[in-house]
Amino acid sequence: MSPEQGYQLVYNFMSLAIASMGASFFFFISARGALKEGNRMAVTLSATVVLIAFYHYVRIFDSWVATAGGSLGEFNEAYRYVDWLLTVPLLVAELILVLRLDKKVESKLIQRNVVYAFLMIATGYIGEMDNQTSVVLDSSRTIWGAISTIFFVLILRDLFGGIDASFKKQSKEIQGIFKVLRVVLLATWGVYPIAYLLPTIAGNIGLSAGDGLVLKQVGYTIADILAKPGYGLLIWKIATLKNSGR
Ligand SMILES: *C/C=C(C)/C=C/C=C(C)/C=C/C1=C(C)CCCC1(C)C
Numbered sequence: 649m650s651p652e653q654g655y656q657l658v659y660n661f662m663s664l665a666i667a668s669m670g671a672s673f674f675f676f677i678s679a680r681g682a683l684k685e686g687n688r689m690a691v692t693l694s695a696t697v698v699l700i701a702f703y704h705y706v707r708i709f710d711s712w713v714a715t716a717g718g719s720l721g722e723f724n725e726a727y728r729y730v731d732w733l734l735t736v737p738l739l740v741a742e743l744i745l746v747l748r749l750d751k752k753v754e755s756k757l758i759q760r761n762v763v764y765a766f767l768m769i770a771t772g773y774i775g776e777m778d779n780q781t782s783v784v785l786d787s788s789r790t791i792w793g794a795i796s797t798i799f800f801v802l803i804l805r806d807l808f809g810g811i812d813a814s815f816k817k818q819s820k821e822i823q824g825i826f827k828v829l830r831v832v833l834l835a836t837w838g839v840y841p842i843a844y845l846l847p848t849i850a851g852n853i854g855l856s857a858g859d860g861l862v863l864k865q866v867g868y869t870i871a872d873i874l875a876k877p878g879y880g881l882l883i884w885k886i887a888t889l890k891n892s893g894r
Contacts (some may be wrong), residue, residue, distance in 0.1 A: 649859060649862070649889055653863075654858060654859065654862035655712075655716060655862075656717070657862060657866060658712060658862055658865040658866060658869070659709075659712060659713070660874050661760045661865070661866050661869040661870065662705060662708060662709045662712055662869055663709065664865050664869075665701075665705045665830070665872055665873055666702065666705045666706060666709060668698075668700045668873045668877045669699070669702035669705055669876065669877065670698075670702050670703045671701050671719075671877075672698045672876070672877035672881075673693075673695055673698045673702060674882060676691055676692075676694045676695035676698065676884065677695050678801045679691060679884055680692055680695065683887055683888065683891050684891055686748070687746075687748075687784065687887045687888075687890045687891045688887070689742075690742045690746035690886075690887055691744045691880075691883065691887050692886075693738050693741065693742040693745070694740075694742060694876075694879075694880030694883055694884065695790075695880075696738060697738050697739060697742075697818075697876050697880065698876050698880065699733045700734050701731055701732060701735060701872060701876050702802060703732065704727050704728070704731035705872075707727045708724075708727045708728060708731075711723055711724040711727060723865075725776055725802055726773075726867035728868060729769060729772070729776065732769045733766065733769045733770065733773075733798075735762075736765040736766075736769055737762040737765040737766055737875065739875065739876070739879065740758070740761045740762060740764075740765050740803060741758050741761075741762060742796055742883055743807065743829065743833070743883070744757050744758050744761070744811070745883075746757070746883050746886045746887055746890070747811070747815070747818060747822070747826065747886075748890060749811075749815075757806060757811065758763055760806065761803055761806055761807075764799045764802045764803045764804060764806075766801070768795075768796050768797075768800050768803070771792050771795045771796040771799070772792065772796035772844065774788075774792045775788060775789045775790070775791070775792025775793045775795075775844075776789070776792075776844070777795065780797060786833070790845075790848060793841065793845065796841075797841060799831060800837070800841065804834065807830055808830060812853050812856040817841075817855065819889075821889055822886060822890070823891055825882065825885060825886050826887070828882065828884065829879070829882045829886070831882070832874070832878070832879060832882060833875075833879065835881065836871050836874040836875040836878070836879070837871070837872070837875060839867050839871040840867075840868065840871055841867075841869050841874050842867065843863070843864045843866075843871065844864065844865030846861075846863050846867065847859045847860040847861050848860075848862055
């Protein structure tokens with residue numbers, strides 16, 4: 649694609665992200681009011697997550713617009729990482745909280761996974777700052793990306809394994825939605841490491857370096873829309889089931 653098309657494509661997705669974050673904020677705020685006290689926390693966290701993301705997407709969008717006519721290298725990726733550093737631990741916490749597990753199990757799982765999430769993003773950021781492209785094996789981008797992936801796997805291990813024991817106590821309906829939620833989490837969160845790799849492997853899969861950068865931005869942005877407002881809707885669904893005593 650031409651540089652103009654690439655610029656425009658990312659521009660449109662970022663604009664959609666601002667709209668989705670803003671609209672879902674109002675939805676979560678009004679929906680939480682209809683829930684009983686004990687079921688509200690997870691939905692409150694969803695509202696917090698999309699509000700943080702709304703703010704950052706305004707900054708991200710501004711930064712993108714500033715690259716017009718210049719070089720994509722001027723885009724400030726740090727806004728995304730600050731956003732993830734705040735929102736990813738909240739998203740992990742919300743998934744555990746909505747199940748209303750035994751308090752001791754709950755706080756242990758939350759503490760551990762918040763730390764994993766933080767380390768996953770922080771180490772990924774170090775790699776992201778390395779703009780070296782087309783060298784898969786000896787670029788620090790790949791090495792830090794691999795370290796970050798270890799923390800990603802630790803989170804998945806807890807969500808797919810660690811939770812199971814206390815999970816059996818949940819109703820069939822909630823178990824069903826939770827299973828969907830986990831798969832959604834894996835499918836959407838899995839987009840990030842792939843998008844991250846695109847600039848590095850662009851040359852190997854027949855893309856130009858510019859296409860690699862554009863597709864990375866599109867991938868991150870679509871994944872954010874699914875992983876924040878989209879995921880928040882599923883969390884809200886579980887909270888409403890809990891609310892009606894199921
Ligand atoms: C709302 C934002 C979310 C849910 C962001 C999630 C981000 C990730 C799961 C990022 C993971 C990464 C790796 C597993 C390796 C490469 C570096 C990252 C940070 C892109």
